[in-house]
Amino acid sequence: xxxMNYTMMTDFYELTMANGYFLSGKKDEIVYFDLYYRDVPDxxxxxxxxxxxxxxxxxxxxxxxxxxxNFLRSKNIFSEEFLKYLKDFKFSGDIYAMPEGxxxxxxxxxxxxxxxxxEAQLIETYVLAVFNHQSLIATKANRVVRAAKGRVxxxxxx
Numbered sequence: 001x002x003x004m005n006y007t008m009m010t011d012f013y014e015l016t017m018a019n020g021y022f023l024s025g026k027k028d029e030i031v032y033f034d035l036y037y038r039d040v041p042d043x044x045x046x047x048x049x050x051x052x053x054x055x056x057x058x059x060x061x062x063x064x065x066x067x068x069x070n071f072l073r074s075k076n077i078f079s080e081e082f083l084k085y086l087k088d089f090k091f092s093g094d095i096y097a098m099p100e101g102x103x104x105x106x107x108x109x110x111x112x113x114x115x116x117x118x119e120a121q122l123i124e125t126y127v128l129a130v131f132n133h134q135s136l137i138a139t140k141a142n143r144v145v146r147a148a149k150g151r152v153x154x155x156x157x158x
Contacts, residue, residue, distance in 0.1 A: 006058055008068050010125040015072065018121045022082045027118035034109035035131055041139070048142050049110045051134035052100045058126050059091050085118075093119050101138070110135075 021027040040047050064072075064086040072078050072086070093115025104110050111131070113120050145153055 005061075005063070005065060006126060007062055007064055008071070009129075010122070014121055014125050016077070018118045019078050019082050021118045021121065022085060023079065027085075027116060029117045030114065031117045031120050033113050033120055033124075035111040035113070035127065036109045037104075037106055037135075040106055041136065042143075044139065044143060046103050046105050046139075047135055048138035049098050049102045049104055049131075049135055050100060050138035051130040052097050052111070054130050054134070055111075055127050056095065058130070059095065059123055062089065062091055062123065064089055089122070091115065091119050091123065 018027075021029075037047055066087075069083050069087055073080075073083055093113060095111060095113055097111040098104060102110065111127075113123070113127070115123075141155075144155075
């Protein structure tokens, strides 16, 4: 089975912010962030929460490889102390979330991250990308099935 390392699937901004937390001594400050939609697409009223399994797996397996560290070192903007920190990085925060498939409404938190500032920063891009994409698909599928009113629905997406 192929296991993908998505650690570097992040905005460079997240890494520079993490470096800032590290250098300023704020990396271990506990922060909270809530995950939510501002507006439900297409005036649908509600959305379906999806992506939790992938988010949890990502966080549990988040690690910077030697190749990742060398790439970051080549940018000549990160301190060696920060790169050493990343090499030994392990998420130690807490995730509180609605169950996968839950209905939620605009501005209603579906997930709360409680973690050290640097840890929360490093997971932000992946969490947002997976949540937004998978919840959008689940919500659209729910709407299609409801609109079919009991008729068979088939999806042949590419």
